[in-house]
Amino acid sequence: MLLSLLLTLTPIKSDILRGFYGREAQAWLLGQVAQYDADLAEDLHRPNTRRPYTVSTLIVNDAGRRGPDGEIAIVRGNEVQLRITSLDTSLSELLLAKIVPNLPQHLRLKWTEFCELRLSEENGWDDQTTFEELIEDASAQKGESVTLEFSSPTAFRFEQVDQTLPTPELVWKSLYQRWNSFAPERLHLDPLWPDFARRCLVVSDFSLRSMKVAFQNGQKGAATGATGRATYRLLPEKHCGEFAAFRPGAANVLRTLAGFALYAGVGHHTTIGLGQTRWLRSSRSLQD
Known part of the structure; x- marks a missing residue:
């Protein structure tokens, strides 16, 4: 659950x-x-x-x-x-x-x-579901783009360096890794999904700003991440090159992982407040 x-x-x-x-x-x-x-x-x-x-x-x-x-x-x-x-x-x-x-x-x-x-009373950030229900919900939706809201600073550890921009490769690799770590094995995503995301997903709209936070305690005392919103859109099959065969089912995977973001968070340090994320299906904000 x-x-x-x-x-x-x-x-x-x-x-x-x-x-x-x-x-x-x-x-x-x-x-x-x-x-x-x-x-x-x-x-x-x-x-x-x-x-x-x-x-x-x-x-x-x-x-x-x-x-x-x-x-x-x-x-x-x-x-x-x-x-x-x-x-x-x-x-x-x-x-x-x-x-x-x-x-x-x-x-x-x-x-x-x-x-x-x-x-708290329901406000769009509380829910419960299963991995199977996330897939069913994604299949019932339409569209080939999703907008994610990053309500707390979101950052990534990439090749031993901290990265602050929520690029398609970093965001969807993060969600893919968490999905395959905790979903039942029969629901695991293809290992090529992160490469597909890098090649076939683009940011079509965004409103982001950087924010630095100080943890104060511990050796890692501060982090900088992005907050705001970004829309990720699938490219047409003809632009996906060697990943064209994955394109027909990609929208369902995209929506499934977007729904999963509410529970998994995005990026690193999600257990101490970073990467609070959701699929934005309305205009409400976490701090509305």
């Missing part, structure tokens, strides 16, 4: 949020998991593996005022949000059966305290 949850938190007092809260949110989630399943928590924290979850930083609505250095003012009583996704059935079931029904009434992230944790 694939799961995307949005939690609401209420600040106990007005405060200034400095830096990125992704690492602290990840630590809180792993602590919650460990209370009910220590082995699963250890697996989720295993290094050098693709982890089956994502965690956002704190999400502040438009009432939060951003300062020149990226600091955000939050107001006592004005709700903020935290998003968690799972690509693993065991984790998804634990979240729904144990963690969400028993959310703590108080939470401290860095030096900021919150109360009244609860599950």
Whole structure:
């Protein structure tokens, strides 16, 4: 089961949020998991593996005022949000059966305290599905382009260098790798998909800006990524060269991975807040 949850938190007092809260949110989630399943928590924290979850930083609505250095003012009583996704059935079931029904009434992230944790109402960033249902949904849709919204800085590690532009090759390779890591083997995509994406997908429209975030804790203290929107369009078969044979079914794969982005995130550091992404089927924003 694939799961995307949005939690609401209420600040106990007005405060200034400095830096990125992704690492602290990840630590809180792993602590919650460990209370009910220590082995699963250890697996989720295993290094050098693709982890089956994502965690956002704190999400502040438009009432939060951003300062020149990226600091955000939050107001006592004005709700903020935290998003968690799972690509693993065991984790998804634990979240729904144990963690969400028993959310703590108080939470401290860095030096900021919150109360009244609860599950948020539906807003386009929360859902649950299966890999099979994603494929069925993609088959029922039409069109040969998709627009992705990158709501938190999205970056990639490519040939030992950090890359900030969400190019077709980097975006769709990232989604392909996560899909084949967690989907049932019978649903795995062809290994040539990343090469196909590099050759046969183009960015036809975009509205992007770069954003630098400071994690503060740990050795890797900062990252720069892209936020905004980008539309990816399939080229006609005649422009796909040696990949022309893959072109007839490519639109279904494109839409399937676009739907998968809600749960998987895009790029690196998705477990500490980067790469929060969704297929934009409406004009709503994560912080609407």
